[in-house]
Amino acid sequence: MNTPEILGAGVVKRATVLADGRDLVYYDDPDTQLPPDRSVDARTLDPRPDTATMRLDVLTGDWITIAAARQNRVMLPGADADPLAPQTPTNPSEIPSRYDVAVFENRSPSFGPALPQAIGTAPEAIDPPQGLDDLDRLGLGRTRTSVGRCEVVCFSPEHAGSFGTQSVTRARTVIEAWADRTSALSSLLGIEQVFPFENRGEAIGVTLPHPHGQIYAYPYVTPRTRRVLDAVAQTGPDLFARILEFERASERVILEGSHWSAFVPFAARWPLEVHLMPHRHVPDFAALTGDERDELAPLYLRLLRGVDALYETPTPYIAAWHQAPVHVGRDAVRLHLQLTSPRRAADKLKFLAGSEAAMWAWTAEIPPETSAARLREAVEGVTV
Template sequence: MGAGVVKRPTLLADGRELIYYDDPDTTLGPDRAVDARTLDARPATATMRRDVLTGDWVSIAAARQNRAFLPPAERDPLAPQTPTNPSEIPSRYDVAVFENKSPSFGPALATAHGSAPAAVDPPRDLDDLDAPGLGRTRTSVGRCEVVCFSPEHAGSFGTLSRTRARTVIEAWADRTAALSTLPGIQQVFPFENRGEAIGVTLPHPHGQIYAYPYITPRTAGLLRSIEREGDDLFARILEHERGGERMILEGEHWSAFVPFAARWPLEVHLLPHRHVADFAGTTDAERDELAGLYLRLLRGVDAVYDTPTPYIAAWHQAPVHAGRDSARLHLQLTSPRRAADKLKFLAGSEAAMGAWIGDIPPEASAARLREAVSTIPEVTA
């Protein structure tokens, strides 16, 4: 793989996929322990229901109610297994990716070793999902994966070394390519939730990747905007922001800025300078620069206040089969933190009507972020 990363795929005891991604300078050997746990059968794939008022599909995934909630370090399900901690990952690792045990979206087909049943009523195609009618349901076909950034119990992407960050980026690209080929997948979404204020239930440094059977409402809206504004929309946005008062960081291949109409007290977009649809299409040079620049951005976000900032790091990618010449890969980093001890909660106007009211002018937010980022040296290790 790129940057000297080594990929080592295997299976967990119940047949779920587990993939190790070894750093180029790893101290780990090539062998990995076998997952010898005795596990219950995997749950049936969830069912999604169509909201006839909006056209959105809602996955009803009751198995998620049983997921781990803020366990102590000695019971961390994302740490390497020990004799007293039968976690999800049997060996020491650098970066590990595995299928979620209680996913919101599951397999379309019966999986290897009979570990998951075939979907009962999968979506036929996008036209099927868009058809009218009350009480419409489909099996929640797709994939949910956990991306473990480190074997350590606590941390986030921003606490990684540059080498490890580069390994995670390589994993994102590899999984985007692989998930895009699965039956019924329409969009792939890597993301990281950070902080209890966001709803994080595991402090272990990790993110997730969702592979959806539909084009998400956010991306559907983006495609409509591109149709209205023109296929070169992202190029014009970047040209508009570069050199302006909302710019935060600029490299050879990437730029970070606070968007013109930021909704959140802290919101940053990070775009590649050329058009690229998803991580799988990025070059080694783009991935190399992103590793350091993204770390510097995240560390700058944490430097705004005296304590770590909760955030959602959402990597928007073009759909698998639509808009690939116009919808550009980009990060949307958002935080509800509007002061050191205050959070923005979505109340009536935002939550019920989708009519946002900004608490902080984007230019003021950008000035504060730019000052914080300026205190962070370039990340070289």
């Protein structure tokens, strides 16, 4: 294990590797009760699968990763077989020791472990992307190696829960982990964008009930972000500042702090959609100040608990933290959360059918102002 490193808010980082060479990083709470030593991963593991291949959809310019190794992922295991729980004599899970927060490389990733050039234990890719200009070129039958990284972020050693069920201290530790991993992944060769997110609920497609999220490090700028960059190019580099000013003056604001505001956007697509944005321009988590990270922890928890207070059962959602690309648009694209849920009533979900799924032409059944009023009332009734 590498020498421990002290991060912001007193979080301690301890980096090591798993039995097959994948990176594992522990992030200890500032008030942790854990001992400094960590167990060695003594499992005998099969070799990691080959890095997947991307194929170009010439009609849209989108790159599609073909990752057959992901077909056999674990599906809703019980607590006694939870692959994200600390290892026990009967459960040879992915994490050797008890932990507060742990981040490790996904065993069956969509991107990586190969990089454009070999670094450390990473293999060197055959036919990697040759930069953004290469990826922009249209042509039939084009392929590239899906270089990059996919990491799992475990918020807690407990079997069930979500980010919203954590303490303020634990939430702050996760935020520090997001910032540290964003910095580390952004420095890897071939990485163009880093995306932390949490999928919550079986209705979203979650296959593990363990409280966790993921981080994808892409070899391209994602299609969604490319649309944002186009909008910035048309309207001006201060677009996010103007959006925030517009939304904060509206009736769609959910909650506000000194450094962050949450609101239902003017043109919300989903029955439940909330954006959370910092008041100053920052491209990613790594660029946040200590004060901004400190405020985010309780404010984000209030938002998530308010979402769950809408109904008697937990609400499925995708919590997507949009960050600026690594090499382009960093002065224009602002870090922000887009939290979306298909839940349109206690027992109803919105399904993407013909117009939305096939033509990307959306219809919203719930006015954003109505959604904001319900969420604002729910958030006011929760504590952290």
